[in-house]
Amino acid sequence: MERRWVATIDLETLEVEYDPTFKFKCLENCGRCCHELEIPVRDEDITEIEGLGYNAWEFVDYDKMFYRGDKFLSYALKKRPFDGACVFLDPETKRCKIYPHRPLACRLYPFVFVKSGKKMEVYVKMDPFCPGLNHPDGEPVTGEFLLRDYGDVIGEYRGKIVKATE
Incomplete structure (x- = not known):
């Protein structure tokens, strides 16, 4: 990178x-980063999203892990199997369903x-x-x-x- x-x-x-x-300029309705990137989801992000009524099993990919050296940092957001996009990207509008509560990595990108x-x-x-x-x-x-x-x-x-x- x-x-x-x-x-x-x-x-x-x-x-x-x-x-x-x-x-x-972040282009509205682009969503390419939601398709292309593996997004780390911190414990704080999981708690925030669960507060919206989602269960962590719906959005956390426990098979994908992020490390810095040998230190575990976080798991990843799940991707949809039919198009490889983040589970929170609305396929019709190409907008994030949880935008105000999206993970820190999404906000920073x-x-x-x-x-x-x-x-x-x-x-x-x-x-x-x-x-x-x-x-x-x-x-x-x-x-x-x-x-x-x-x-x-x-x-x-x-x-x-x-x-x-x-």
Whole structure:
């Protein structure tokens, strides 16, 4: 997987350095990532989705596992057997049935956040199937973009820095 640096956030000041040549726009009703990717589903994601009335056996693929080295991280979301898409992708509308409650990996895609000291580096996965990468109607990955779309994730990492300095 090729990835490209698009921004760095100072977690103390929220100042952002970004690559103005890259733009992104998630295209409505695309759903290609829902077909192409294996999505890790964390315990927190499972609890959130179960709160919607689903049973974990309906959406967790216990045969697919994600590891970092020898450390188990999570299982994957199930795919439908008839088209290989995520079980939550509506086949008619191509929209996620649980969009406000989708797993963190879905919310972050195509971005990868890497904490490095008191900074957070933001990379984008340059997956050839994603039509939103460098889309002409896209927007650069500015501080405004990052705080609007990923403010909760950034806030969580900022909180860890504050606790570490106390």
